[in-house]
Amino acid sequence: xAGNVQSKSFSRGKSSSLKGFLDKLLQRKNxxxxxxxxxxxxxxxxxxxxxxxxxxxxxxxxxxxxxxxIDTIKPPNCHFQIANVLDGLPFPDNxxxxxxxxxxxxxxxxxxWPSLITEILRVTKPNGWVEFLEFDLxxxxxxxxxxxxxxxxxxAFKSRGINPYIARKLDRFLVKAGVVNVxxxxxxxxxxxxxxxxxxxxxDVREVLISFRPYLTKVxxxxxxxxxxxxxxxxxxxxxxxxxxxxxxxxxxxxxxSAEKV
Ligand SMILES: C[S@@+](CC[C@H](N)C(=O)[O-])C[C@H]1O[C@@H](n2cnc3c(N)ncnc32)[C@H](O)[C@@H]1O
Numbered sequence: 001x002a003g004n005v006q007s008k009s010f011s012r013g014k015s016s017s018l019k020g021f022l023d024k025l026l027q028r029k030n031x032x033x034x035x036x037x038x039x040x041x042x043x044x045x046x047x048x049x050x051x052x053x054x055x056x057x058x059x060x061x062x063x064x065x066x067x068x069x070i071d072t073i074k075p076p077n078c079h080f081q082i083a084n085v086l087d088g089l090p091f092p093d094n095x096x097x098x099x100x101x102x103x104x105x106x107x108x109x110x111x112x113w114p115s116l117i118t119e120i121l122r123v124t125k126p127n128g129w130v131e132f133l134e135f136d137l138x139x140x141x142x143x144x145x146x147x148x149x150x151x152x153x154x155x156a157f158k159s160r161g162i163n164p165y166i167a168r169k170l171d172r173f174l175v176k177a178g179v180v181n182v183x184x185x186x187x188x189x190x191x192x193x194x195x196x197x198x199x200x201x202x203x204d205v206r207e208v209l210i211s212f213r214p215y216l217t218k219v220x221x222x223x224x225x226x227x228x229x230x231x232x233x234x235x236x237x238x239x240x241x242x243x244x245x246x247x248x249x250x251x252x253x254x255x256x257x258s259a260e261k262v
Contacts (some may be wrong), residue, residue, distance in 0.1 A: 006081050010056035014123075031227060045086055055148065060139060084115065085101070085116055085119065086108070086115075088119055089120070089123050091123045092123070094123070094125045094126065095123045095124075095125070095127060096124050096125065097128045097129070098124075098128060098131070099124050099128070099129075099130045099131070100130075100132075101120065101130075101131075101132050101133075102133040102134070103134065104134070105109045105134045105135055105137075105164060105166055106164065106208075108166075109160065110161060110163040110166060114176065114177060117177040117179075118153075118177055121150050121178070121179065121255075123155065124254040125254065126254055126256035126257065126258065126259070127256050128157065128254045129251060129253055130174070130179060130251060130252060132174075132250050132251070133247060134166065134170060134247070134248055135245065135247055136164070136246045136247070137154065137157070137164035138150075138164075138165055138245065138246070139238075139244065139245050140188075140245070141241045141242045142230065143234070143240065143241040145233050146243055148177060148234075152219050152220050155219070156212070156215055156219055167246070167248040168248055170182070170184065170248060170250035171252075174250055174251075174252050175252075180253050181253045182248070182250065182252035184251075186246045186247060186248040187246065187247055188244045188245070188246050189201045189244055189247060190242065190243075190244045191235070191238040191240055191243045191245060192236070192239050192243070193238060193239045194242075201245075202235060202238075205235065206235060208242065210231070
């Protein structure tokens with residue numbers, strides 16, 4: 001079963017996409033636990049679809065490529081900016097009341113996380129909020145095909161310095177970086193079962209696995225056809241075993257160093 005990770009009930013909300021569902025998870029936290037910053041400025045790193053959070057506050061989205069920066073769907077107070085968070089964000093110190101980063105697990109090496117968080121804190125105002133939401137590669141209730149596929153995927157990331165289980169450690173990174181009032185939560189998402197959410201997650205995972213094909217066929221020696229057949233069979237197997245993954249959110253406040261000195 002789930003090892004030392006406990007399972008929560010799976011959401012069967014009506015989000016039209018997995019990203020929509022994740023937005024709702026964040027919004028729920030924002031309304032329940034995080035005081036509203038009021039009219040101010042926010043930024044999202046690695047965001048492609050954060051416009052739902054932008055209605056009342058000036059807002060900046062950062063990502064590395066120009067692909068799908070669709071100006072027509074964004075509210076007027078939302079601004080797209082191309083930047084690599086690892087090279088430093090192109091904003092002065094203490095710019096934002098709220099910084100959100102989501103779904104960069106596979107793009108950031110484990111040893112890059114501490115300086116990335118420090119950089120995010122630099123652009124966050126004292127007492128401003130930072131929030132991260134990330135996917136954990138570990139799947140639970142795995143069948144044999146899924147277990148077989150997880151190993152090369154895990155080692156492919158490991159060999160590049162990426163920890164695909166980093167999501168569950170984000171709160172500790174935040175504490176180490178000096179973030180205060182740190183909290184975390186997580187939610188389990190069914191893979192290819194459990195209604196629409198499971199279907200959406202299946203679509204996402206399938207696309208991700210297809211994007212890994214060039215690398216994983218090299219590592220495993222499988223042909224493209226064999227690889228695709230394995231993906232299909234292992235995702236099909238998830239229905240029978242009721243496989244799921246966890247998504248983790250961790251958030252907290254930038255320290256107010258001037259207050260500490262008083
Ligand atoms: C999996 S997508 C997640 C998109 C969005 N954050 C979401 O949750 O829907 C990863 C995004 O991170 C961006 N990205 C990857 N590495 C980055 C970096 N070093 N700096 C800024 N953005 C990055 C990619 O361009 C891509 O848009």
